[in-house]
Amino acid sequence: MKTQENGNTHKGYRRIIPSMTALLEFEAVARHGSFTLAARELGVTQAAVSKQVRQLEENLRVQLFQRLHRGIRLTSEGQALFSVLSESLQKVAAVFDRLGEGNSEQELILSTTATFSQLRVMPRLGRLREAMPQVRLRLATQMFTGDLRNQDVDLLVRYGDGRWTDGHAVQLFEEEIFPVCSPAWLARNGAPDSLEALYDTDLLDADATTEGWMTWPTWFRELGEHPPKLRYSLRCHLYTDTIQAALHGHGVALGWGRMLDHLLASGELVRLTDLVVRPREAYYLVVPHGRDTTATVLGLVDWLRS
Structure with a gap:
Protein backbone atom coordinates (compact mmCIF):
# COMPACT_ATOMS: atom_id res chain seq x y z
CA MET A 1 0.00 0.00 0.00
CA LYS A 2 1.40 3.39 -1.01
CA THR A 3 1.98 5.76 1.90
CA GLN A 4 0.68 9.31 1.72
CA GLU A 5 3.58 11.72 1.67
CA ASN A 6 3.68 15.45 2.10
CA GLY A 7 1.86 16.93 -0.89
CA ASN A 8 4.73 19.16 -1.98
CA THR A 9 7.35 16.40 -1.69
CA HIS A 10 5.11 13.92 -3.51
CA LYS A 11 4.82 16.26 -6.49
CA GLY A 12 8.58 16.73 -6.67
CA TYR A 13 10.36 20.04 -6.24
CA ARG A 14 10.87 20.46 -9.97
CA ARG A 15 7.11 20.61 -10.58
CA ILE A 16 6.60 23.13 -7.78
CA ILE A 17 9.65 25.26 -8.55
CA PRO A 18 9.87 25.54 -12.34
CA SER A 19 13.06 27.65 -12.39
CA MET A 20 15.81 27.90 -9.80
CA THR A 21 17.42 30.55 -12.01
CA ALA A 22 14.34 32.73 -11.65
CA LEU A 23 14.44 32.33 -7.86
CA LEU A 24 18.12 33.27 -7.69
CA GLU A 25 17.55 36.34 -9.85
CA PHE A 26 14.46 37.33 -7.85
CA GLU A 27 16.48 37.08 -4.63
CA ALA A 28 19.21 39.33 -6.04
CA VAL A 29 16.66 41.94 -7.17
CA ALA A 30 14.89 41.90 -3.80
CA ARG A 31 18.16 42.14 -1.88
CA HIS A 32 19.48 45.05 -3.93
CA GLY A 33 16.10 46.71 -4.51
CA SER A 34 17.20 47.14 -8.12
CA PHE A 35 17.08 45.17 -11.39
CA THR A 36 20.22 46.97 -12.55
CA LEU A 37 22.33 46.09 -9.51
CA ALA A 38 21.06 42.50 -9.55
CA ALA A 39 22.00 42.13 -13.21
CA ARG A 40 25.48 43.53 -12.50
CA GLU A 41 25.99 41.05 -9.65
CA LEU A 42 24.78 38.09 -11.70
CA GLY A 43 26.69 39.05 -14.84
CA VAL A 44 23.63 39.14 -17.11
CA THR A 45 21.58 41.86 -18.72
CA GLN A 46 18.87 43.78 -16.93
CA ALA A 47 16.39 42.60 -19.54
CA ALA A 48 17.23 38.97 -18.78
CA VAL A 49 16.67 39.49 -15.07
CA SER A 50 13.40 41.31 -15.68
CA LYS A 51 12.20 38.50 -17.94
CA GLN A 52 12.99 35.82 -15.34
CA VAL A 53 11.13 37.72 -12.62
CA ARG A 54 8.14 38.28 -14.91
CA GLN A 55 7.99 34.56 -15.68
CA LEU A 56 8.19 33.77 -11.97
CA GLU A 57 5.26 36.12 -11.30
CA GLU A 58 3.28 34.49 -14.10
CA ASN A 59 3.98 31.00 -12.74
CA LEU A 60 2.95 32.03 -9.24
CA ARG A 61 0.08 34.21 -10.48
CA VAL A 62 1.02 36.94 -8.04
CA GLN A 63 2.85 40.25 -8.30
CA LEU A 64 6.17 40.15 -6.44
CA PHE A 65 7.25 43.77 -7.00
CA GLN A 66 5.49 47.08 -7.26
CA ARG A 67 7.04 48.90 -10.23
CA LEU A 68 7.29 52.51 -9.09
CA HIS A 69 8.32 55.62 -11.00
CA ARG A 70 11.75 55.66 -9.38
CA GLY A 71 12.37 52.12 -8.29
CA ILE A 72 10.67 48.97 -7.09
CA ARG A 73 9.19 47.71 -3.84
CA LEU A 74 8.38 44.20 -2.69
CA THR A 75 4.70 43.36 -2.37
CA SER A 76 3.56 41.38 0.66
CA GLU A 77 3.75 38.22 -1.46
CA GLY A 78 7.22 39.18 -2.63
CA GLN A 79 8.35 39.84 0.93
CA ALA A 80 7.07 36.43 2.04
CA LEU A 81 8.98 34.69 -0.75
CA PHE A 82 12.13 36.74 -0.20
CA SER A 83 12.20 36.06 3.55
CA VAL A 84 12.20 32.29 3.21
CA LEU A 85 14.35 32.27 0.06
CA SER A 86 17.03 34.50 1.57
CA GLU A 87 17.28 32.34 4.67
CA SER A 88 17.42 29.12 2.65
CA LEU A 89 20.09 30.38 0.25
CA GLN A 90 22.26 31.62 3.08
CA LYS A 91 22.03 28.25 4.82
CA VAL A 92 23.04 26.50 1.59
CA ALA A 93 25.89 28.97 1.05
CA ALA A 94 27.09 28.46 4.63
CA VAL A 95 27.21 24.69 4.12
CA PHE A 96 29.11 25.09 0.84
CA ASP A 97 31.53 27.45 2.55
CA ARG A 98 32.06 25.09 5.47
CA LEU A 99 32.47 21.98 3.30
CA GLY A 100 34.78 23.79 0.94
CA GLU A 101 37.07 24.82 3.79
CA GLY A 102 36.93 21.37 5.34
CA ASN A 103 35.87 22.40 8.83
CA SER A 104 32.79 22.30 11.02
CA GLU A 105 32.95 25.84 12.33
CA GLN A 106 29.93 28.09 12.05
CA GLU A 107 30.49 31.51 10.51
CA LEU A 108 28.17 34.35 11.46
CA ILE A 109 28.19 37.73 9.75
CA LEU A 110 27.54 40.44 12.32
CA SER A 111 26.80 43.94 11.06
CA THR A 112 27.66 46.82 13.40
CA THR A 113 28.75 50.42 13.25
CA ALA A 114 32.45 51.17 13.57
CA THR A 115 31.90 52.50 17.08
CA PHE A 116 30.23 49.31 18.31
CA SER A 117 32.74 47.11 16.51
CA GLN A 118 35.84 48.84 17.84
CA LEU A 119 34.67 49.70 21.35
CA ARG A 120 32.31 46.85 22.26
CA VAL A 121 33.18 43.85 20.08
CA MET A 122 36.98 43.96 19.80
CA PRO A 123 37.67 44.03 23.57
CA ARG A 124 35.46 40.94 24.00
CA LEU A 125 36.72 38.66 21.20
CA GLY A 126 38.75 36.59 23.64
CA ARG A 127 35.64 35.82 25.68
CA LEU A 128 33.79 34.77 22.52
CA ARG A 129 36.49 32.24 21.62
CA GLU A 130 36.32 30.82 25.13
CA ALA A 131 32.52 30.66 25.35
CA MET A 132 31.70 29.66 21.75
CA PRO A 133 34.80 28.18 20.10
CA GLN A 134 32.72 26.79 17.21
CA VAL A 135 31.69 30.27 16.04
CA ARG A 136 33.72 32.22 13.53
CA LEU A 137 32.69 35.87 13.46
CA ARG A 138 32.81 37.98 10.33
CA LEU A 139 32.31 41.68 11.05
CA ALA A 140 30.47 43.77 8.48
CA THR A 141 31.34 47.23 9.77
CA GLN A 142 29.61 50.26 8.32
CA MET A 143 28.96 53.90 9.07
CA PHE A 144 25.23 53.51 9.70
CA THR A 145 22.92 50.52 10.01
CA GLY A 146 20.33 50.12 7.28
CA ASP A 147 17.68 47.90 5.76
CA LEU A 148 18.45 44.22 6.33
CA ARG A 149 17.11 43.38 2.87
CA ASN A 150 20.08 45.19 1.35
CA GLN A 151 22.69 43.42 3.47
CA ASP A 152 24.13 39.95 3.32
CA VAL A 153 24.33 39.54 7.10
CA ASP A 154 23.16 37.06 9.71
CA LEU A 155 22.71 39.51 12.60
CA LEU A 156 22.76 43.26 13.02
CA VAL A 157 23.32 45.53 16.02
CA ARG A 158 21.09 48.61 16.13
CA TYR A 159 20.54 51.49 18.50
CA GLY A 160 16.95 52.68 18.76
CA ASP A 161 13.51 51.81 20.10
CA GLY A 162 13.51 48.17 19.00
CA ARG A 163 10.49 48.56 16.73
CA TRP A 164 11.75 47.59 13.27
CA THR A 165 9.84 45.84 10.52
CA ASP A 166 12.66 43.86 8.90
CA GLY A 167 13.64 41.62 11.80
CA HIS A 168 13.13 40.46 15.38
CA ALA A 169 14.94 42.63 17.94
CA VAL A 170 16.47 41.27 21.16
CA GLN A 171 17.50 44.00 23.61
CA LEU A 172 21.16 43.96 24.58
CA PHE A 173 21.39 46.84 27.05
CA GLU A 174 20.38 50.40 27.77
CA GLU A 175 22.86 53.26 27.75
CA GLU A 176 23.98 56.15 29.90
CA LEU A 272 34.54 63.92 35.00
CA THR A 273 31.24 64.49 36.91
CA ASP A 274 28.32 62.52 38.32
CA LEU A 275 25.95 64.10 35.79
CA VAL A 276 24.40 61.54 33.47
CA VAL A 277 21.76 61.33 30.73
CA ARG A 278 19.93 58.04 30.17
CA PRO A 279 18.44 57.93 26.65
CA ARG A 280 15.12 56.24 25.91
CA GLU A 281 16.76 54.20 23.14
CA ALA A 282 18.80 51.04 23.69
CA TYR A 283 21.04 48.65 21.79
CA TYR A 284 19.44 45.61 20.13
CA LEU A 285 20.58 42.55 18.25
CA VAL A 286 18.29 42.22 15.23
CA VAL A 287 17.63 38.80 13.70
CA PRO A 288 16.34 39.10 10.10
CA HIS A 289 12.88 37.74 9.36
CA GLY A 290 12.95 34.13 8.24
CA ARG A 291 15.78 33.16 10.59
CA ASP A 292 15.47 31.52 13.96
CA THR A 293 16.67 32.95 17.26
CA THR A 294 18.87 29.93 17.87
CA ALA A 295 20.98 28.95 20.88
CA THR A 296 23.99 30.38 19.02
CA VAL A 297 22.23 33.73 18.61
CA LEU A 298 21.30 33.79 22.30
CA GLY A 299 24.90 32.95 23.12
CA LEU A 300 26.02 35.98 21.14
CA VAL A 301 23.50 38.11 23.04
CA ASP A 302 25.03 36.95 26.34
CA TRP A 303 28.53 37.64 25.01
CA LEU A 304 27.67 41.15 23.81
CA ARG A 305 26.04 41.90 27.18
CA SER A 306 29.00 40.61 29.17
Missing part, protein backbone atom coordinates in the same frame (compact mmCIF):
# COMPACT_ATOMS: atom_id res chain seq x y z
CA ILE A 177 26.02 59.15 28.77
CA PHE A 178 28.38 61.28 30.86
CA PRO A 179 31.52 63.40 30.42
CA VAL A 180 34.86 61.54 30.33
CA CYS A 181 38.49 62.56 30.04
CA SER A 182 41.96 61.15 30.58
CA PRO A 183 43.55 61.22 34.06
CA ALA A 184 46.24 63.50 32.61
CA TRP A 185 43.70 66.08 31.41
CA LEU A 186 41.94 65.99 34.79
CA ALA A 187 45.25 66.49 36.62
CA ARG A 188 46.06 69.54 34.49
CA ASN A 189 42.65 71.20 34.52
CA GLY A 190 40.68 69.89 37.49
CA ALA A 191 36.98 69.00 37.47
CA PRO A 192 34.47 71.77 36.62
CA ASP A 193 32.41 72.80 39.63
CA SER A 194 29.21 73.49 37.64
CA LEU A 195 27.52 72.90 34.30
CA GLU A 196 28.38 76.45 33.31
CA ALA A 197 32.05 75.73 33.95
CA LEU A 198 31.75 72.64 31.77
CA TYR A 199 30.68 74.90 28.87
CA ASP A 200 34.17 76.42 28.80
CA THR A 201 36.27 73.25 29.03
CA ASP A 202 38.08 71.65 26.09
CA LEU A 203 35.04 69.92 24.62
CA LEU A 204 35.50 67.07 22.14
CA ASP A 205 32.53 66.09 19.99
CA ALA A 206 31.50 63.78 17.14
CA ASP A 207 29.00 64.41 14.37
CA ALA A 208 25.44 63.29 15.04
CA THR A 209 24.21 60.28 13.06
CA THR A 210 20.81 59.13 11.87
CA GLU A 211 20.76 56.68 14.79
CA GLY A 212 20.15 59.32 17.45
CA TRP A 213 23.78 59.84 18.45
CA MET A 214 23.93 62.45 21.19
CA THR A 215 26.11 65.55 20.89
CA TRP A 216 27.06 68.09 23.57
CA PRO A 217 24.19 70.53 22.83
CA THR A 218 21.67 67.65 23.03
CA TRP A 219 23.23 66.35 26.24
CA PHE A 220 23.01 69.78 27.91
CA ARG A 221 19.38 70.20 26.77
CA GLU A 222 18.48 66.81 28.27
CA LEU A 223 19.67 68.21 31.60
CA GLY A 224 17.50 71.30 31.17
CA GLU A 225 20.35 73.59 30.17
CA HIS A 226 20.60 75.83 27.11
CA PRO A 227 24.25 76.78 26.79
CA PRO A 228 25.54 79.56 24.55
CA LYS A 229 27.62 78.70 21.50
CA LEU A 230 30.01 76.04 22.71
CA ARG A 231 33.76 76.21 22.25
CA TYR A 232 35.12 72.94 20.91
CA SER A 233 38.72 71.86 21.26
CA LEU A 234 38.16 69.32 18.47
CA ARG A 235 35.24 67.99 16.45
CA CYS A 236 35.46 64.65 14.63
CA HIS A 237 33.37 62.85 12.06
CA LEU A 238 33.74 59.54 13.92
CA TYR A 239 33.04 58.93 17.60
CA THR A 240 36.02 56.57 17.78
CA ASP A 241 38.32 59.47 16.83
CA THR A 242 36.73 61.60 19.56
CA ILE A 243 37.55 58.91 22.13
CA GLN A 244 41.12 58.66 20.83
CA ALA A 245 41.45 62.42 21.35
CA ALA A 246 40.18 62.06 24.91
CA LEU A 247 42.63 59.21 25.59
CA HIS A 248 45.49 61.43 24.42
CA GLY A 249 44.45 64.15 26.87
CA HIS A 250 43.05 66.67 24.38
CA GLY A 251 39.79 67.37 26.21
CA VAL A 252 36.43 66.13 27.50
CA ALA A 253 34.21 63.81 25.44
CA LEU A 254 30.74 62.44 25.96
CA GLY A 255 31.19 58.90 27.20
CA TRP A 256 28.71 56.24 26.14
CA GLY A 257 29.11 54.01 29.15
CA ARG A 258 28.46 50.68 27.46
CA MET A 259 31.04 51.47 24.78
CA LEU A 260 33.73 52.65 27.18
CA ASP A 261 33.36 50.33 30.16
CA HIS A 262 36.70 48.62 29.48
CA LEU A 263 38.50 51.98 29.25
CA LEU A 264 36.87 53.19 32.47
CA ALA A 265 37.67 49.92 34.25
CA SER A 266 41.33 50.16 33.21
CA GLY A 267 41.56 53.80 34.31
CA GLU A 268 42.52 55.04 30.83
CA LEU A 269 39.42 57.25 30.99
CA VAL A 270 37.66 58.67 34.04
CA ARG A 271 34.25 60.17 34.64
Whole structure:
Protein backbone atom coordinates (compact mmCIF):
# COMPACT_ATOMS: atom_id res chain seq x y z
CA MET A 1 0.00 0.00 0.00
CA LYS A 2 1.40 3.39 -1.01
CA THR A 3 1.98 5.76 1.90
CA GLN A 4 0.68 9.31 1.72
CA GLU A 5 3.58 11.72 1.67
CA ASN A 6 3.68 15.45 2.10
CA GLY A 7 1.86 16.93 -0.89
CA ASN A 8 4.73 19.16 -1.98
CA THR A 9 7.35 16.40 -1.69
CA HIS A 10 5.11 13.92 -3.51
CA LYS A 11 4.82 16.26 -6.49
CA GLY A 12 8.58 16.73 -6.67
CA TYR A 13 10.36 20.04 -6.24
CA ARG A 14 10.87 20.46 -9.97
CA ARG A 15 7.11 20.61 -10.58
CA ILE A 16 6.60 23.13 -7.78
CA ILE A 17 9.65 25.26 -8.55
CA PRO A 18 9.87 25.54 -12.34
CA SER A 19 13.06 27.65 -12.39
CA MET A 20 15.81 27.90 -9.80
CA THR A 21 17.42 30.55 -12.01
CA ALA A 22 14.34 32.73 -11.65
CA LEU A 23 14.44 32.33 -7.86
CA LEU A 24 18.12 33.27 -7.69
CA GLU A 25 17.55 36.34 -9.85
CA PHE A 26 14.46 37.33 -7.85
CA GLU A 27 16.48 37.08 -4.63
CA ALA A 28 19.21 39.33 -6.04
CA VAL A 29 16.66 41.94 -7.17
CA ALA A 30 14.89 41.90 -3.80
CA ARG A 31 18.16 42.14 -1.88
CA HIS A 32 19.48 45.05 -3.93
CA GLY A 33 16.10 46.71 -4.51
CA SER A 34 17.20 47.14 -8.12
CA PHE A 35 17.08 45.17 -11.39
CA THR A 36 20.22 46.97 -12.55
CA LEU A 37 22.33 46.09 -9.51
CA ALA A 38 21.06 42.50 -9.55
CA ALA A 39 22.00 42.13 -13.21
CA ARG A 40 25.48 43.53 -12.50
CA GLU A 41 25.99 41.05 -9.65
CA LEU A 42 24.78 38.09 -11.70
CA GLY A 43 26.69 39.05 -14.84
CA VAL A 44 23.63 39.14 -17.11
CA THR A 45 21.58 41.86 -18.72
CA GLN A 46 18.87 43.78 -16.93
CA ALA A 47 16.39 42.60 -19.54
CA ALA A 48 17.23 38.97 -18.78
CA VAL A 49 16.67 39.49 -15.07
CA SER A 50 13.40 41.31 -15.68
CA LYS A 51 12.20 38.50 -17.94
CA GLN A 52 12.99 35.82 -15.34
CA VAL A 53 11.13 37.72 -12.62
CA ARG A 54 8.14 38.28 -14.91
CA GLN A 55 7.99 34.56 -15.68
CA LEU A 56 8.19 33.77 -11.97
CA GLU A 57 5.26 36.12 -11.30
CA GLU A 58 3.28 34.49 -14.10
CA ASN A 59 3.98 31.00 -12.74
CA LEU A 60 2.95 32.03 -9.24
CA ARG A 61 0.08 34.21 -10.48
CA VAL A 62 1.02 36.94 -8.04
CA GLN A 63 2.85 40.25 -8.30
CA LEU A 64 6.17 40.15 -6.44
CA PHE A 65 7.25 43.77 -7.00
CA GLN A 66 5.49 47.08 -7.26
CA ARG A 67 7.04 48.90 -10.23
CA LEU A 68 7.29 52.51 -9.09
CA HIS A 69 8.32 55.62 -11.00
CA ARG A 70 11.75 55.66 -9.38
CA GLY A 71 12.37 52.12 -8.29
CA ILE A 72 10.67 48.97 -7.09
CA ARG A 73 9.19 47.71 -3.84
CA LEU A 74 8.38 44.20 -2.69
CA THR A 75 4.70 43.36 -2.37
CA SER A 76 3.56 41.38 0.66
CA GLU A 77 3.75 38.22 -1.46
CA GLY A 78 7.22 39.18 -2.63
CA GLN A 79 8.35 39.84 0.93
CA ALA A 80 7.07 36.43 2.04
CA LEU A 81 8.98 34.69 -0.75
CA PHE A 82 12.13 36.74 -0.20
CA SER A 83 12.20 36.06 3.55
CA VAL A 84 12.20 32.29 3.21
CA LEU A 85 14.35 32.27 0.06
CA SER A 86 17.03 34.50 1.57
CA GLU A 87 17.28 32.34 4.67
CA SER A 88 17.42 29.12 2.65
CA LEU A 89 20.09 30.38 0.25
CA GLN A 90 22.26 31.62 3.08
CA LYS A 91 22.03 28.25 4.82
CA VAL A 92 23.04 26.50 1.59
CA ALA A 93 25.89 28.97 1.05
CA ALA A 94 27.09 28.46 4.63
CA VAL A 95 27.21 24.69 4.12
CA PHE A 96 29.11 25.09 0.84
CA ASP A 97 31.53 27.45 2.55
CA ARG A 98 32.06 25.09 5.47
CA LEU A 99 32.47 21.98 3.30
CA GLY A 100 34.78 23.79 0.94
CA GLU A 101 37.07 24.82 3.79
CA GLY A 102 36.93 21.37 5.34
CA ASN A 103 35.87 22.40 8.83
CA SER A 104 32.79 22.30 11.02
CA GLU A 105 32.95 25.84 12.33
CA GLN A 106 29.93 28.09 12.05
CA GLU A 107 30.49 31.51 10.51
CA LEU A 108 28.17 34.35 11.46
CA ILE A 109 28.19 37.73 9.75
CA LEU A 110 27.54 40.44 12.32
CA SER A 111 26.80 43.94 11.06
CA THR A 112 27.66 46.82 13.40
CA THR A 113 28.75 50.42 13.25
CA ALA A 114 32.45 51.17 13.57
CA THR A 115 31.90 52.50 17.08
CA PHE A 116 30.23 49.31 18.31
CA SER A 117 32.74 47.11 16.51
CA GLN A 118 35.84 48.84 17.84
CA LEU A 119 34.67 49.70 21.35
CA ARG A 120 32.31 46.85 22.26
CA VAL A 121 33.18 43.85 20.08
CA MET A 122 36.98 43.96 19.80
CA PRO A 123 37.67 44.03 23.57
CA ARG A 124 35.46 40.94 24.00
CA LEU A 125 36.72 38.66 21.20
CA GLY A 126 38.75 36.59 23.64
CA ARG A 127 35.64 35.82 25.68
CA LEU A 128 33.79 34.77 22.52
CA ARG A 129 36.49 32.24 21.62
CA GLU A 130 36.32 30.82 25.13
CA ALA A 131 32.52 30.66 25.35
CA MET A 132 31.70 29.66 21.75
CA PRO A 133 34.80 28.18 20.10
CA GLN A 134 32.72 26.79 17.21
CA VAL A 135 31.69 30.27 16.04
CA ARG A 136 33.72 32.22 13.53
CA LEU A 137 32.69 35.87 13.46
CA ARG A 138 32.81 37.98 10.33
CA LEU A 139 32.31 41.68 11.05
CA ALA A 140 30.47 43.77 8.48
CA THR A 141 31.34 47.23 9.77
CA GLN A 142 29.61 50.26 8.32
CA MET A 143 28.96 53.90 9.07
CA PHE A 144 25.23 53.51 9.70
CA THR A 145 22.92 50.52 10.01
CA GLY A 146 20.33 50.12 7.28
CA ASP A 147 17.68 47.90 5.76
CA LEU A 148 18.45 44.22 6.33
CA ARG A 149 17.11 43.38 2.87
CA ASN A 150 20.08 45.19 1.35
CA GLN A 151 22.69 43.42 3.47
CA ASP A 152 24.13 39.95 3.32
CA VAL A 153 24.33 39.54 7.10
CA ASP A 154 23.16 37.06 9.71
CA LEU A 155 22.71 39.51 12.60
CA LEU A 156 22.76 43.26 13.02
CA VAL A 157 23.32 45.53 16.02
CA ARG A 158 21.09 48.61 16.13
CA TYR A 159 20.54 51.49 18.50
CA GLY A 160 16.95 52.68 18.76
CA ASP A 161 13.51 51.81 20.10
CA GLY A 162 13.51 48.17 19.00
CA ARG A 163 10.49 48.56 16.73
CA TRP A 164 11.75 47.59 13.27
CA THR A 165 9.84 45.84 10.52
CA ASP A 166 12.66 43.86 8.90
CA GLY A 167 13.64 41.62 11.80
CA HIS A 168 13.13 40.46 15.38
CA ALA A 169 14.94 42.63 17.94
CA VAL A 170 16.47 41.27 21.16
CA GLN A 171 17.50 44.00 23.61
CA LEU A 172 21.16 43.96 24.58
CA PHE A 173 21.39 46.84 27.05
CA GLU A 174 20.38 50.40 27.77
CA GLU A 175 22.86 53.26 27.75
CA GLU A 176 23.98 56.15 29.90
CA ILE A 177 26.02 59.15 28.77
CA PHE A 178 28.38 61.28 30.86
CA PRO A 179 31.52 63.40 30.42
CA VAL A 180 34.86 61.54 30.33
CA CYS A 181 38.49 62.56 30.04
CA SER A 182 41.96 61.15 30.58
CA PRO A 183 43.55 61.22 34.06
CA ALA A 184 46.24 63.50 32.61
CA TRP A 185 43.70 66.08 31.41
CA LEU A 186 41.94 65.99 34.79
CA ALA A 187 45.25 66.49 36.62
CA ARG A 188 46.06 69.54 34.49
CA ASN A 189 42.65 71.20 34.52
CA GLY A 190 40.68 69.89 37.49
CA ALA A 191 36.98 69.00 37.47
CA PRO A 192 34.47 71.77 36.62
CA ASP A 193 32.41 72.80 39.63
CA SER A 194 29.21 73.49 37.64
CA LEU A 195 27.52 72.90 34.30
CA GLU A 196 28.38 76.45 33.31
CA ALA A 197 32.05 75.73 33.95
CA LEU A 198 31.75 72.64 31.77
CA TYR A 199 30.68 74.90 28.87
CA ASP A 200 34.17 76.42 28.80
CA THR A 201 36.27 73.25 29.03
CA ASP A 202 38.08 71.65 26.09
CA LEU A 203 35.04 69.92 24.62
CA LEU A 204 35.50 67.07 22.14
CA ASP A 205 32.53 66.09 19.99
CA ALA A 206 31.50 63.78 17.14
CA ASP A 207 29.00 64.41 14.37
CA ALA A 208 25.44 63.29 15.04
CA THR A 209 24.21 60.28 13.06
CA THR A 210 20.81 59.13 11.87
CA GLU A 211 20.76 56.68 14.79
CA GLY A 212 20.15 59.32 17.45
CA TRP A 213 23.78 59.84 18.45
CA MET A 214 23.93 62.45 21.19
CA THR A 215 26.11 65.55 20.89
CA TRP A 216 27.06 68.09 23.57
CA PRO A 217 24.19 70.53 22.83
CA THR A 218 21.67 67.65 23.03
CA TRP A 219 23.23 66.35 26.24
CA PHE A 220 23.01 69.78 27.91
CA ARG A 221 19.38 70.20 26.77
CA GLU A 222 18.48 66.81 28.27
CA LEU A 223 19.67 68.21 31.60
CA GLY A 224 17.50 71.30 31.17
CA GLU A 225 20.35 73.59 30.17
CA HIS A 226 20.60 75.83 27.11
CA PRO A 227 24.25 76.78 26.79
CA PRO A 228 25.54 79.56 24.55
CA LYS A 229 27.62 78.70 21.50
CA LEU A 230 30.01 76.04 22.71
CA ARG A 231 33.76 76.21 22.25
CA TYR A 232 35.12 72.94 20.91
CA SER A 233 38.72 71.86 21.26
CA LEU A 234 38.16 69.32 18.47
CA ARG A 235 35.24 67.99 16.45
CA CYS A 236 35.46 64.65 14.63
CA HIS A 237 33.37 62.85 12.06
CA LEU A 238 33.74 59.54 13.92
CA TYR A 239 33.04 58.93 17.60
CA THR A 240 36.02 56.57 17.78
CA ASP A 241 38.32 59.47 16.83
CA THR A 242 36.73 61.60 19.56
CA ILE A 243 37.55 58.91 22.13
CA GLN A 244 41.12 58.66 20.83
CA ALA A 245 41.45 62.42 21.35
CA ALA A 246 40.18 62.06 24.91
CA LEU A 247 42.63 59.21 25.59
CA HIS A 248 45.49 61.43 24.42
CA GLY A 249 44.45 64.15 26.87
CA HIS A 250 43.05 66.67 24.38
CA GLY A 251 39.79 67.37 26.21
CA VAL A 252 36.43 66.13 27.50
CA ALA A 253 34.21 63.81 25.44
CA LEU A 254 30.74 62.44 25.96
CA GLY A 255 31.19 58.90 27.20
CA TRP A 256 28.71 56.24 26.14
CA GLY A 257 29.11 54.01 29.15
CA ARG A 258 28.46 50.68 27.46
CA MET A 259 31.04 51.47 24.78
CA LEU A 260 33.73 52.65 27.18
CA ASP A 261 33.36 50.33 30.16
CA HIS A 262 36.70 48.62 29.48
CA LEU A 263 38.50 51.98 29.25
CA LEU A 264 36.87 53.19 32.47
CA ALA A 265 37.67 49.92 34.25
CA SER A 266 41.33 50.16 33.21
CA GLY A 267 41.56 53.80 34.31
CA GLU A 268 42.52 55.04 30.83
CA LEU A 269 39.42 57.25 30.99
CA VAL A 270 37.66 58.67 34.04
CA ARG A 271 34.25 60.17 34.64
CA LEU A 272 34.54 63.92 35.00
CA THR A 273 31.24 64.49 36.91
CA ASP A 274 28.32 62.52 38.32
CA LEU A 275 25.95 64.10 35.79
CA VAL A 276 24.40 61.54 33.47
CA VAL A 277 21.76 61.33 30.73
CA ARG A 278 19.93 58.04 30.17
CA PRO A 279 18.44 57.93 26.65
CA ARG A 280 15.12 56.24 25.91
CA GLU A 281 16.76 54.20 23.14
CA ALA A 282 18.80 51.04 23.69
CA TYR A 283 21.04 48.65 21.79
CA TYR A 284 19.44 45.61 20.13
CA LEU A 285 20.58 42.55 18.25
CA VAL A 286 18.29 42.22 15.23
CA VAL A 287 17.63 38.80 13.70
CA PRO A 288 16.34 39.10 10.10
CA HIS A 289 12.88 37.74 9.36
CA GLY A 290 12.95 34.13 8.24
CA ARG A 291 15.78 33.16 10.59
CA ASP A 292 15.47 31.52 13.96
CA THR A 293 16.67 32.95 17.26
CA THR A 294 18.87 29.93 17.87
CA ALA A 295 20.98 28.95 20.88
CA THR A 296 23.99 30.38 19.02
CA VAL A 297 22.23 33.73 18.61
CA LEU A 298 21.30 33.79 22.30
CA GLY A 299 24.90 32.95 23.12
CA LEU A 300 26.02 35.98 21.14
CA VAL A 301 23.50 38.11 23.04
CA ASP A 302 25.03 36.95 26.34
CA TRP A 303 28.53 37.64 25.01
CA LEU A 304 27.67 41.15 23.81
CA ARG A 305 26.04 41.90 27.18
CA SER A 306 29.00 40.61 29.17
